[in-house]
Amino acid sequence: MDKRTFLKSTSLAGLGGLLSFSALGKLVESVAHLPAEKVAEDEDFWETIRKGYNLKFEFINLENGYYCVQPTEILEAYLDHIMEVNNLGAYYMRTRQANDKLRVANKLAVISGCLPEELVITRNTTESLDMIISGYKWKEGDEAVMAEQDYGAMLEMFKQVAKRHGVVNKIISIPKDPKSDEEIVDLYSRAITPKTRLLMVCHMINITGQILPVKKICDMAHSKNVEVMVDGAHSLAHINFKISELGCDYFGSSLHKWLSVPIGAGLLYVKKENIGKIWPLLAEGERKEDDISRLNHTGTHPPATDLSILNAIQYFLKIGADRKEARLRYLQNYWTAKVRTLPHIIYNTPMDTARSCGIANIGVKGKTPGDLADVLLKKYKIYTVAIDNAGVKGVRITPNIYTTTADLDALVDALKEMG
DSSP, rough: OHHHHHHHHHHHHHOOTOHHHHHHHHHHHTTTTTHHHHHHHHHEEEEEHHHSSSOOOSSSSTTTTTOOOOHHHHHHHHHHHHHHHHHHHHHHHTTHOOOOOOOOHHHHHHEEEEEEEEEEEOHHHHHHHHHHHHHOOOOTTTTEEEEEOOOOHHHHHHHHHHHHHOOOEEOOOSSOOSSSHHHHHHHHHHHTTTEEEEEEEEOOOOOTTBBBOHHHHHHHHHHTTTTEEOOOOTTTTTTTHHHHHOOOSSEEEEEESTTOOSSSOOEEEEGGGGGGOOOOSSOOOOTTTTTGGGGGOSSSSSHHHHHHHHHHHHHHHHOOOOOOOHHHHHHHHHHHHHHSSSSTEEEOOSGGGOOOOSSSEEETOOOHHHHHHHHHTTTTTTTOOEETTTTEEEEBBBTTTOOOHEEEEEEHHHHTOOO
């Protein structure tokens, strides 16, 4: 059965507006022979994917970068996990929880591209990376390197260790339109001194969507005996990569963003040889120094979210990492190509389309970011988020795979009307 026949048959079957997981599998099979870039342009295919979401239509949601709603299959599985844990009560928590979490973490390590003994499930990127920053064995006068475009929670933690331990924070600024990877690498390189111990870098800058050359930065830093911590909050399940390919020492991500896990799940990767260097956030019982579980004690917490990670992974693998990345990049280029050169538009994402994927940021001359976000929502029923920091003044636009080009046409029309 080819794709068009499948789409027609599912429509006639009357799926109640929702796409089942088995139907999703058949749909993906119908395009398996096509390049990801070709599928990315197929609106019929993605319109059918959209049927797998139970969406609100009071507004167009273009702020999936904070938290993406789950496909119905994942949401229903999550509710089932809540019911099961509740029904079993303390029996589940005492007899199954630990093994289940380890099983999920092992599967997460496979799709993330690292060893299972190097990864734990956390609650979000902030917890993951702040654990490294606060748990690092700092000495007075040690230096850390970061960028003003890094996420605020991590910058605040670096400020705290500066006050607490006498760490010197050296902050660079990432150019919006770098001439080359080497320009960015050189910025970090020039900030490093013999006292530098840790460098933090975003894989994908959250406020602009700019993708940084992490592997090159890691190679440079390691040549100077500096460790690298990567903020991958927006890269995991967004662009196709493996943590092992980056060459970093530490990596954190939030799974409720692009993997579409319910809120409350993240991951922390620590290179095996570095595990013993970090103090746990909360004290754990006796463990070997290189046992990453010593960094994962958080007390009692809801396990249903962790269990849902398996369902989200299953969905992600069914869609396909290459197809998802290609679609997100296609959507971003679809709308930005129509507005990025307009005289009243301030474009805050690199013009080189290879340096971004699904996320972009635009401003409108004469409007504050808050005013722009307010107008988009109240007048045009388009939800975005205002960004007004680190020299970036605009709204961040983050579509997801359920977003249609018709949604983005509405955004384009609104932006043009503001000129």
